[in-house]
Amino acid sequence: MSHVAVDGLDQQLSALDLNSADGQGGGTGRRYIPPHLRNKDAGKNAGNAYSSSRQSGYSVPPVLSCYPRYPSQELSFYHAYGGAWPDRCDSPGWDGAPNNCFVNGFHDNRMNGAGNFTRGPSRSDRSGRGSFRGNRGGTFSQPMHNAAYSGFENKDGGWNTALNRDAYSSFGGRPDRGKSAFFNDRGTGSRGRYERGGFSAGGGMGNSRWVEESRDEEDWSKPTPPNERLEHELFSASNTGINFEKYDDIPVEATGSNCPGPIDNFHDVDMGEIVMGNITLSRYTRPTPVQKHAIPIIKAKRDLMACAQTGSGKTAAFLLPVLSQIYTDGPGEALQASKTSGQENGKYGRRKQYPISLVLAPTRELALQIYDEARKFAYRSRVRPCVVYGGADIGQQIRDLERGCHLLVATPGRLVDMMERGKIGLDYCNYLVLDEADRMLDMGFEPQIRRIVEQDTMPPKGARQTMMFSATFPKEIQILARDFLEEYIFLAVGRVGSTSENITQKVVWVEESDKRSFLLDLLNATGKDSLTLVFVETKKGADALEDFLYREGYACTSIHGDRSQRDREEALHQFRSGRCPIMVATAVAARGLDISNVKHVINFDLPSDIEEYVHRIGRTGRVGNLGLATSFYNDKNSNITKDLLDILVEAKQEVPSWLESLAFEHQHKNSTRGRSKRFSGGFGARDYRQMAVGGNSFGNRGVRSAGGHGGNRGFGGNKGGFGNFVSDGYGGSYGNYGGSYTQVDWWGN
DNA sequence: AAAAAAC
Numbered sequence A: 001m002s003h004v005a006v007d008g009l010d011q012q013l014s015a016l017d018l019n020s021a022d023g024q025g026g027g028t029g030r031r032y033i034p035p036h037l038r039n040k041d042a043g044k045n046a047g048n049a050y051s052s053s054r055q056s057g058y059s060v061p062p063v064l065s066c067y068p069r070y071p072s073q074e075l076s077f078y079h080a081y082g083g084a085w086p087d088r089c090d091s092p093g094w095d096g097a098p099n100n101c102f103v104n105g106f107h108d109n110r111m112n113g114a115g116n117f118t119r120g121p122s123r124s125d126r127s128g129r130g131s132f133r134g135n136r137g138g139t140f141s142q143p144m145h146n147a148a149y150s151g152f153e154n155k156d157g158g159w160n161t162a163l164n165r166d167a168y169s170s171f172g173g174r175p176d177r178g179k180s181a182f183f184n185d186r187g188t189g190s191r192g193r194y195e196r197g198g199f200s201a202g203g204g205m206g207n208s209r210w211v212e213e214s215r216d217e218e219d220w221s222k223p224t225p226p227n228e229r230l231e232h233e234l235f236s237a238s239n240t241g242i243n244f245e246k247y248d249d250i251p252v253e254a255t256g257s258n259c260p261g262p263i264d265n266f267h268d269v270d271m272g273e274i275v276m277g278n279i280t281l282s283r284y285t286r287p288t289p290v291q292k293h294a295i296p297i298i299k300a301k302r303d304l305m306a307c308a309q310t311g312s313g314k315t316a317a318f319l320l321p322v323l324s325q326i327y328t329d330g331p332g333e334a335l336q337a338s339k340t341s342g343q344e345n346g347k348y349g350r351r352k353q354y355p356i357s358l359v360l361a362p363t364r365e366l367a368l369q370i371y372d373e374a375r376k377f378a379y380r381s382r383v384r385p386c387v388v389y390g391g392a393d394i395g396q397q398i399r400d401l402e403r404g405c406h407l408l409v410a411t412p413g414r415l416v417d418m419m420e421r422g423k424i425g426l427d428y429c430n431y432l433v434l435d436e437a438d439r440m441l442d443m444g445f446e447p448q449i450r451r452i453v454e455q456d457t458m459p460p461k462g463a464r465q466t467m468m469f470s471a472t473f474p475k476e477i478q479i480l481a482r483d484f485l486e487e488y489i490f491l492a493v494g495r496v497g498s499t500s501e502n503i504t505q506k507v508v509w510v511e512e513s514d515k516r517s518f519l520l521d522l523l524n525a526t527g528k529d530s531l532t533l534v535f536v537e538t539k540k541g542a543d544a545l546e547d548f549l550y551r552e553g554y555a556c557t558s559i560h561g562d563r564s565q566r567d568r569e570e571a572l573h574q575f576r577s578g579r580c581p582i583m584v585a586t587a588v589a590a591r592g593l594d595i596s597n598v599k600h601v602i603n604f605d606l607p608s609d610i611e612e613y614v615h616r617i618g619r620t621g622r623v624g625n626l627g628l629a630t631s632f633y634n635d636k637n638s639n640i641t642k643d644l645l646d647i648l649v650e651a652k653q654e655v656p657s658w659l660e661s662l663a664f665e666h667q668h669k670n671s672t673r674g675r676s677k678r679f680s681g682g683f684g685a686r687d688y689r690q691m692a693v694g695g696n697s698f699g700n701r702g703v704r705s706a707g708g709h710g711g712n713r714g715f716g717g718n719k720g721g722f723g724n725f726v727s728d729g730y731g732g733s734y735g736n737y738g739g740s741y742t743q744v745d746w747w748g749n
Numbered sequence B: 001a002a003a004a005a006a007c
Helices: A009-014 A042-058 A062-069 A072-081 A106-117 A146-155 A157-164 A179-190 A228-235 A272-281 A289-299 A314-329 A333-345 A364-377 A394-402 A412-420 A446-453 A475-484 A512-524 A539-551 A565-577 A610-617 A635-650 A657-669 A685-692 A731-736
Strands: A252-255 A304-308 A357-360 A385-388 A407-410 A431-435 A465-470 A489-493 A503-509 A531-535 A556-559 A582-585 A598-603 A627-633
Touching: A228 A272, A228 A364, A252 A289, A272 A314, A272 A364, A289 A304, A289 A314, A289 A465, A289 A489, A304 A314, A314 A357, A314 A364, A314 A407, A314 A431, A314 A465, A357 A364, A357 A412, A357 A446, A364 A385, A364 A407, A364 A565, A385 A394, A385 A412, A394 A412, A407 A412, A412 A446, A431 A475, A446 A475, A465 A475, A503 A635, A512 A531, A512 A539, A512 A598, A512 A627, A531 A565, A539 A556, A539 A582, A556 A565, A565 A582, A598 A610, A610 A627, A610 A635, A627 A635, A635 A657
Parallel strands: A304 A465, A304 A489, A357 A407, A357 A431, A385 A407, A431 A465, A503 A627, A531 A582, A531 A598, A556 A582, A598 A627
Antiparallel strands: A252 A489
């Protein structure tokens, strides 16, 4: 497709007759009051704050004002939202979409919406109640894009249906596994030992009593009795099967000494009956590429640094083998330690817990999500997963811990708190997982991670097994990561730090003042059955935009770090469930969250670094489905231009010619740019040497190189390293242009 | 000039 299409777009924009002062942070004297700071009259005041002048501003028919901005070439882009995507329309994800759902009178509709809902219920009221958009839904009544998601679900059939009902048949069968059967069953092997854990989540079978009563004959590798209610709770959710079958040829690099080869089937490695049963109940058919490689590596007790594209099944890639190993090995010393600590405290239920495995995550919602996955794979085992994170009642979390904790999922701050309160000891933590490891080791988190991993009682590297997973892995983070790893294997699945080709990425030039109007155009072009995630750069911006969308009549919600944890979780739930198909979010939602059916990610504000971009758009196009990512670009985003261009090229996306030009200019403007701020001091020659080695290992396509990067050498610090098929997506930043990573963020830091 | 993560 021609790249000339958007040239002259800015002139067209400036010719628009919009009341652009209403743009976010617009230049008029109106002062914005965040919703959570408003009083009970907030709704009214907020309305006034924006006042009717705003409405007149947006009563310019947005779709009409939008069309002229787009030369004919780009129009097809918009029609694409209705299903006529030129180069994607034959893909299963989009072909179910009717062509007319975009145009279809949504303009009238929106005006109705605005009129009716300008003074909506207060924010707290609307939390989760917004079906306004749906109410206007005559327009959107056609179920868009459903085909995309029904497709692979059916595919699971073969393997699944055959085994599903019999997932645990080898455990003694349960032809009569009704309720009574369940209770009888339970009573036999472990009478009096298990009470149901409280805490709605009380996933594991264990409670605080079992430890005392445990005997050596306890075999952790044997499944505990089934629990029909729990089983239904855990596994009845929408299909989580992953369709990666068409990605068998995905490029993979595994480097490090004696790297175990990949599996092709979950049966190819012995993970035990509990794990296999739960895999079946989860309707996982075949391992995803990252799982194929990571599972045998972890089972071989190797440390691992794994890069895999967003949405590629990383969570299960570590949970399955780690849990399997715990089932095989049993609780070991941790059990005794837990008993001892109970005696020391002299009080039942006050014991310190010694988890065998720790999973750290950078956001609370992600921790919760991982925990939910862990509960599935811990079903019918003696492993009790727990989760701790800030913003929630610590007392409740402590009580849950005291019921037993073998696998702990945590955010760093709350974990440190728990450690200092003596509730958690990491002395017997044999498995450490850093999820979204790039974030966990960046400036904000690194000290806490070191506090937890290096400055407490956790076994040292080599004694424990350490695994890191992320979609992106900037060089400086890889260097830090080596502090925690021993003789590790570096696994790169797909293009490291790059984006899935399942995601169609669009970059459009939108001035700040036009962003809102433009956003409405996009939202109106989206089917009501699909979810749209809108990223902004600031918390205030998130409130403001949510407020705006809300008053425009959209069922939307928002998530950011200034909202209460309860509101955050509620928002996520409303979004996931589709009750609020639009969610405005800050970086808090950028990483790891697995929300099915997110068809569109909109970067209302582009982030200041490319990793964040990669993670954000990875919220769509997950598990083999197609997704769309639209980014609003303008003068403020020059810092990301070059990296963005690289990503687009690499993912074989259309590149606007203006972006190419700007990237070229920017590159020259910044020819002397320095290295990243975090390394502006104390970045020794040794580190450079380390970064410089190892590049070549990535040059030989598809070959698993056994050569020596296991542990103390760098990976691909130069162009040769990642510039080939396994690219980290930083091609320009790291090697091609001066060899130093530069990041000048939004604010010029 | 920011987000996130403990209270």
